[in-house]
Amino acid sequence: SQTIHQWPATLVQPVGSPLSLECTVEGTSNPNLYWYRQAAGRGLQLLFYSVGIGQISSEVPQNLSASRPQDRQFILSSKKLLLSDSGFYLCAWSSSNYGYTFGSGTRLTVV
């Protein structure tokens, strides 16, 4: 069966420090992968999506970047974190049934 792993679960980072969040999928090949941010426990903002290795589409200009070095690996990064980068980050992949499967999320607090 397909599973999605996202880590770490929580992260506290100082302003100006780098960031790397990782997401991996098992049990499927060539998935579409997505990074979302959820602020204040409500709406979801699509940050990046990828349809294949090395293919990244950015939805919102910001302080973050994404990479897909392997078919089932999706990484969210920043060179220098801002306070406004705090939030709940969710990775997801889509399957042939047109829906998403989400990871468990990473709570990022920038201090």
Next chain:
Amino acid sequence: AQSVAQPEDQVNVAEGNPLTVKCTYSVSGNPYLFWYVQYPNRGLQFLLKYITGDNLVKGSYGFEAEFNKSQTSFHLKKPSALVSDSALYFCAVRDKGGNNRLAFGKGNQVVVIP
């Protein structure tokens, strides 16, 4: 662009009473509609979807949703709410832009009162 609207911020319901969470959609063509639930500090969990077929869709945890084309609605329902149903609920529609992107509503907080 495809979009969904969830008009209520919060829904309060007594335990054992029927629960309804409202969602309306705006699409060109046939809609692919979804409901997800999120518990605190967790990822979203799939509840149900409508792609085609019967207008009444049954999903996980006793939830169901009714697709109404004339009213462009896809309301989520449960006949008898449980305290454990207290969570954040998201309606979503598949974006016509392709790549299986989903456009989510703002979310509805459901509070089930014991």
